[in-house]
Amino acid sequence: MPDRTALHEKRGIDRIEDPLLNKDTAFTEAERRKWGLLGLLPPHIDTLEEQAERAYDAFSVKDSLLEKHIFLRQLQDENETLFYRLLLDHVEEMMPIVYTPVVGQACQEFSHIYRRPRGIFLAYPHRDILDDILAEVERDIDVIVVTDGERILGLGDQGAGGMGIPIGKLSLYSLCGGIHPTQTLPVLLDLGTNNKERLEDPRYIGWRHERIKGEEYDAFIDAFVTAVKKRFPDVLLQWEDFASVDAERILAKYRNSLCTFNDDIQGTAAVTTGTILAAIAAAGGKLEDQRIVMLGAGSAGIGITDQLVATMVRHGLGEADAHARFYVLDIDGLLHDGRTDLDEVHRPHAQSLKNLAGWDCDLTKPIGLADVVRNARPTVLVGVTGQAGAFTEEVVREMARNADRPIFFPLSNPTSRAEATPTDLLNWTDGKAVIATGSPFDPVVFGGKTHVIAQCNNSYIFPAMGTAILASGARRVTDNMFMSAAEALRDKSPALKDVNDSLLPALKDIREVSRHIALAVARQAQDDGVADPTTREELERRVDETMWTPEYD
Ligand SMILES: NC(=O)c1ccc[n+]([C@@H]2O[C@H](COP(=O)([O-])OP(=O)(O)OC[C@H]3O[C@@H](n4cnc5c(N)ncnc54)[C@H](O)[C@@H]3O)[C@@H](O)[C@H]2O)c1
Ligand SMILES: O=C(O)C[C@H](O)C(=O)O
Ligand SMILES: [Mn+2]
Numbered sequence: 001m002p003d004r005t006a007l008h009e010k011r012g013i014d015r016i017e018d019p020l021l022n023k024d025t026a027f028t029e030a031e032r033r034k035w036g037l038l039g040l041l042p043p044h045i046d047t048l049e050e051q052a053e054r055a056y057d058a059f060s061v062k063d064s065l066l067e068k069h070i071f072l073r074q075l076q077d078e079n080e081t082l083f084y085r086l087l088l089d090h091v092e093e094m095m096p097i098v099y100t101p102v103v104g105q106a107c108q109e110f111s112h113i114y115r116r117p118r119g120i121f122l123a124y125p126h127r128d129i130l131d132d133i134l135a136e137v138e139r140d141i142d143v144i145v146v147t148d149g150e151r152i153l154g155l156g157d158q159g160a161g162g163m164g165i166p167i168g169k170l171s172l173y174s175l176c177g178g179i180h181p182t183q184t185l186p187v188l189l190d191l192g193t194n195n196k197e198r199l200e201d202p203r204y205i206g207w208r209h210e211r212i213k214g215e216e217y218d219a220f221i222d223a224f225v226t227a228v229k230k231r232f233p234d235v236l237l238q239w240e241d242f243a244s245v246d247a248e249r250i251l252a253k254y255r256n257s258l259c260t261f262n263d264d265i266q267g268t269a270a271v272t273t274g275t276i277l278a279a280i281a282a283a284g285g286k287l288e289d290q291r292i293v294m295l296g297a298g299s300a301g302i303g304i305t306d307q308l309v310a311t312m313v314r315h316g317l318g319e320a321d322a323h324a325r326f327y328v329l330d331i332d333g334l335l336h337d338g339r340t341d342l343d344e345v346h347r348p349h350a351q352s353l354k355n356l357a358g359w360d361c362d363l364t365k366p367i368g369l370a371d372v373v374r375n376a377r378p379t380v381l382v383g384v385t386g387q388a389g390a391f392t393e394e395v396v397r398e399m400a401r402n403a404d405r406p407i408f409f410p411l412s413n414p415t416s417r418a419e420a421t422p423t424d425l426l427n428w429t430d431g432k433a434v435i436a437t438g439s440p441f442d443p444v445v446f447g448g449k450t451h452v453i454a455q456c457n458n459s460y461i462f463p464a465m466g467t468a469i470l471a472s473g474a475r476r477v478t479d480n481m482f483m484s485a486a487e488a489l490r491d492k493s494p495a496l497k498d499v500n501d502s503l504l505p506a507l508k509d510i511r512e513v514s515r516h517i518a519l520a521v522a523r524q525a526q527d528d529g530v531a532d533p534t535t536r537e538e539l540e541r542r543v544d545e546t547m548w549t550p551e552y553d
Contacts, residue, residue: 012036020182022079023552026051048552052086065102070113072098077116080181084550087175091507100457101414101439103168104153110161111205118167119186121160123207127220130227142183143236143466144228145169148191150243154386154417159193160206165241169462176510177463178547179470189224191217225254236469238263238462244298248345259469261477265303267458270482272304272409273311274489275456276380278503279434282495283405288317290325291376295369295419296384297330297346300411304382305349307482324355327376333366369395377402382409383419391420393428400429409456411438422453436503454504461485464514468521471542472531481524488520518543
């Protein structure tokens with residue numbers, strides 16, 4: 001635990017204005033006297049519960065989702081304990097407001113709804129003094145989430161507005177994983193933006209410049225990582241919403257030199273593997289018997305395919321046989337070994353043209369999704385394109401002709417980017433579709449049956465990853481840790497007990513689920529030798545100790 005003694009000495013209005021110390025109307029009479037707060041506060045003394053009820057009333061009268069987001073963000077900046085108490089009391093209602101999907105709109109509108117700063121903005125013109133900037137952070141930090149804002153959900157380049165994402169992700173570290181908010185730091189690397197609308201917007205708060213790329217970009221990232229290692233040597237550094245090429249290069253370069261992971265690649269892979277395993281187990285099948293189409297070959301698509309291949313290999317399949325079960329498509333169609341435009345990351349995922357002999361389509365032209373589904377007769381279709389409607393009616397109906405319980409995962413965020421809606425999927429498959437989405441959707445009633453739609457979002461994984469790493473003192477993040485997370489999530493699937501139930505546990509149980517995953521991951525870190533061994537009881541004790549519940553000290 002960091003030493004927060006110095007911060008605790010704040011008095012008067014400074015104490016009220018510090019969101020980590022503020023109790024507002026819940027300061028007791030004794031505290032008001034001790035800290036010079038008498039007169040600054042109205043005389044009534046509330047409990048935290050009463051404050052949460054008042055805050056909920058105020059939240060409820062806001063008439064747009066963005067207004068609700070602004071309200072909650074403001075509360076977070078005023079009183080973090082109350083913010084998290086309120087969120088925990090209303091997880092299902094409020095998580096979509098502070099996180100996906102509304103956070104997407106908040107990033108797009110960031111410069112217009114901006115109230116006050118949170119976290120650290122590291123802009124390119126300050127590239128020589130990143131150390132000095134981080135040295136000014138008063139607190140010891142255990143978790144950083146960093147973005148350069150270039151691929152914000154499926155909404156593209158949002159420049160400095162991308163800061164909404166690290167803020168939202170870290171809110172979930174505290175809400176779901178129980179990491180104390182004092183220990184978290186959102187970071188925005190401002191290397192410019194190529195979003196014309198932002199550049200032309202007089203209100204834009206970012207560095208008004210086209211994006212820096214190439215060697216200068218890499219040097220900036222290197223200076224950032226060096227500065228982080230110097231100021232916070234043991235920090236967990238999570239990369240989020242970078243363009244795919246940068247995401248992969250950065251992860252490969254730094255994953256063995258500090259405790260770090262990329263959430264879009266690895267967190268997404270773990271949640272999707274866990275959810276697919278649950279879907280298949282619930283239907284009585286085996287992963288290694290599936291034929292899987294991955295629509296989208298970016299960070300998410302490649303990360304998910306890699307982990308599913310690794311899972312099949314763990315289940316006894318040879319690596320080549322496992323790869324042959326996947327059909328991965330990018331914007332130019334199916335990846336196959338006849339294509340000359342594939343890079344190193346994509347080549348292992350290319351189908352062999354030999355395997356496609358006999359396909360009823362022109363193999364010399366780009367092979368689209370409809371061709372793949374007609375010929376390969378897949379049982380699972382995952383969408384990670386950022387393209388709404390990419391699962392067309394034709395494709396979905398074809399899937400339903402070939403599989404009893406076709407599995408559809410339109411995972412793109414936010415809601416407006418989902419490859420298909422659950423309602424369409426159920427209509428087009430006569431209710432046979434097994435569905436999980438990236439953004440939250442309401443349950444759908446079809447044929448008199450209510451289908452609860454699981455939200456297959458990396459939010460089931462990354463907060464637990466943080467808890468596990470802090471509790472175990474892990475020094476690196478291994479692939480096995482993500483495998484353990486996926487399996488631990490699968491084991492919590494309500495569908496394993498009742499095939500008609502949701503594929504994933506309800507968000508109201510997210511703390512319990514995160515704790516379960518965190519324990520599995522922490523144990524794996526020990527088994528992998530990246531954390532020091534302890535007894536199981538000791539590890540459990542540390543996980544529980546790491547998980548803060550929002551209460552006033
Ligand atoms: N549910 C989750 O937890 C989760 C996690 C990560 C990403 N995502 C979502 O997945 C989407 C993609 O994320 P990413 O990081 O992989 O992005 P990315 O930009 O790295 O990759 C997008 C990929 O989709 C391909 N593509 C685009 N249009 C296509 C089309 N019409 N047909 C076929 N392929 C097409 C591109 O060629 C590219 O390979 C985003 O919308 C993001 O919000 C969801
Ligand atoms: O942010 C999310 O909701 C999930 C994921 O990290 C994404 O980029 O879409
Ligand atoms: Mn992301």
